[in-house]
Amino acid sequence: MTPAELAALIRAVLLDAVAAGDVALATEDVPDPKVERPRQREHGDWATNVAMQLAKKVGTNPRALAELLAGRLAQADGIAAAEVAGPGFLNIRIEAGAAGELARTIVETGPEFGRNDALTGHVINMEYVSANPTGPLHIGHTRWAALGDALVRLLRASGADVTPEYYINDAGAQMDKFGASVLARATGGEVPEGGYIGGYVNDLAARVLAEHPELPDLPVEDAVAVAREAGYRLQMAEIEETLAAFNVHFDVYFSERELHDGGAVRSAVDRLREQGHVFDDGGAVWLRTTDFGDDKDRVMIRADGAPTYFAADAAYYLSKKDRGFPEKIYLLGADHHGYVNRLKAIASCAGDDPERNIEILIGQLVSVAGARMSKRAGNIIELRDLIEWIGTDPVRYTLARFPADSPLTLDGEKLREQNLDNPVYYVQYAHARTRQVARNAETHGVSRDGFDPTALDHPADAALLGVLGSFPEVVARAARLREPHRVARYLEELAASYHTWYGQCRVTPRGEDPVEPSHHARLVLNDAVTQVIANGLGLLGVSAPERM
Known part of the structure; x- marks a missing residue:
């Protein structure tokens, strides 16, 4: 007998008692009882507080209702005993044969055992990791890679339709600096101020130059563009390979650049203006997010006509909505607390319910005791180095066994111990x-x-x-x-x-x-x-x- 079967039996007993006139309750008010294991095993196999839950509505005291249910339950097939404890708990013992059937059920159900319909009907887009394509994945991305993928699996096991998505930040000035950095390393020039350094840039530059031997002879603007696109493609391929080695897979890799190139950012401004939440001030275009709990209104289009990152965030949210995702989960790092109110404000401005249509989870920092910084990437610990040193299973399991909102230090050598x-x-x-x-x-x-x-x-x-x-x-x-x-x-x-x-x-x-x-x-x-x-x-x- 599974817990679900026992809960169904308790409900059937309640319905019989209602039909017999022993319990003054409307049939539609009979709940689906919850059963759980008692903290002390000697109290029984399972326990329910359904009598305490219903006593006031029935017009009796919890123990009296529990006694009535216990007497009826004790006569049911598969029940060895039903006893009342405390203010009205029902402790239930299952006959060995009925309890033992669970073993056969599990074996016959196989990989499907544990799957349930708790979230059936939920259609969810879940975005996580979303590291910039300008460098390798590192320890800062690792926690959400592990937890995000585990959440996708859990949500699907509970009946939800989930699409895991990686947002590629491939637009903006950082991509030009990335291209210029790769070009500098490929041609022996100087990395620009604020550019990207580390051995991984040298590796990318060598591969880009092998693919494009004409690079040194191109005009600088063209050479930066070639280096940027080739380096971007190679770095994203490495990111995907590292995620695969970490047993993480995405259904969608969504390009920020496509939002800009396809006109989605400008369209988002127009759509939110139609909703009555956009205003102009000082030559800039603003979204009035303070109406929905944000600490200040947000600029969408600067006075010089350039869209902000916030405008791209709004366009991205609308894209998810347009693609048929009523529920959107964002998994963000510890340095993104300021995004919570602004993203919820975007949802509100778009006409959504911020309590139902968007959920933002914040993960705290992870550090690794005894880990060496990456030789390729400088002062960071690369995810692929963690995989090589500790292994995918220990890292993923350890990250999964602690709440996301708790800071965590991994002890690499202990995790390697067998x-x-x-x-x-x-x-x-x-x-x-x-x-x-x-x-x-x-x-x-x-x-x-x-x-x-x-x-x-x-x-x-x-x-x-x-x-x-x-x-x-x-x-x-x-x-x-x-x-x-x-x-x-x-x-x-x-x-x-x-x-x-x-x-x-x-x-x-x-x-x-x-x-x-x-x-x-x-x-x-x-x-x-x-x-x-x-x-x-x-x-x-x-x-x-x-x-x-």
Whole structure:
């Protein structure tokens, strides 16, 4: 019996009590009860506060309603006991057979177990990373690369239609400085003031010169343009390769330049003017964002006729709206707190609801103890160096297991350690152990045939099944709250429960002892743990190794 099935059973009991006249409640007011595992295992397998939730509406005290429901629940198939605790909690124990069926359900459901419909109908554009194409990805981009991708996976697992998008800041003066820097390195000239330095520029310059040997002979303006476009293309290719190595993939790479070249920025000004929020002052064009909580109005077009970055932000928001994304999530770094009010103001000026149509998540800084600065990029730590030094799995898992709004320092050497004090190793080792247990079982003649759920009658079986059963709700809650760390912490709890179970329950017989029904049943339970750990790690973009 899954938690969802138990919740449905409790609701059915409530409906029966309403129909019998024992509970004074309209049928349409009967809720979908929530069930959760009690903090203390001896209190039962699952608990619900539905009696406390409904007592006032029913016109009785919570304990009296809980007693009534407990008596009816105790008679239901699969329920071993239903007891009232405290002011009106219902603690429920599941019969071994009903509880054990969960193992078979998980194995049969496979990779789909944990998926839910909590966010079905939500159509979301999620933009994250969006690093400038003028240099390599570094530690400042790493947190949102890991968390953003995990959020995409979680949202999709909870039924949402999500499009991950990378916004390429490929317009403006920084691109010209980038082109001039690449050209200078390619031709032996001086990097312009405020230009880009570091070994990576030398690498790009060498590759650009190999592609365009005519570069030194071109007029300066043409040479800068060639160097800029070729360097941009090569740098973006490297960014995509690094993201792929980090197990991060985007559906859309959206060019800021296209907003300008296609007239979207000017169009955005006109559209927002039609909404009544644009005004002219001092020769510049402004958006009246103070009407919607911003600390000051924002310039869209300067007095010299040049559009601002803010104008591009507005055009980009409207582009997302026009492309059919009612919900837009922005994942921004710690230095972007000032963007929250202005982006919400853009949404309001566009006629959207800033509480529903836009969501802005801010991630705090990450540092790495013991890491060397990049030889190619100067005073930054490159993501690809982190991958080479620590590995994708440890970095992604560690970034995922802490809330985004908490500052974080990664200890690279500790993350490289292969021991049970390392959380990612601890969880991956549990998965590898389940696979080894399954291989050992097969050599001892233990099969999955004749699965008897009633044979899962040890307290450790029940405890492990309880943890497994909560996985779909953990996924749904992590998606709703935008908190991937809930999945990581759940996996550590599951790994701990599995290791305890492994020490108390045998999947293979001892010595010459015969294979018994409990061995067959526990092999299926072992497989269920395999599946849930793999599903959970997959949501975090982390591998589930067969051996360690």
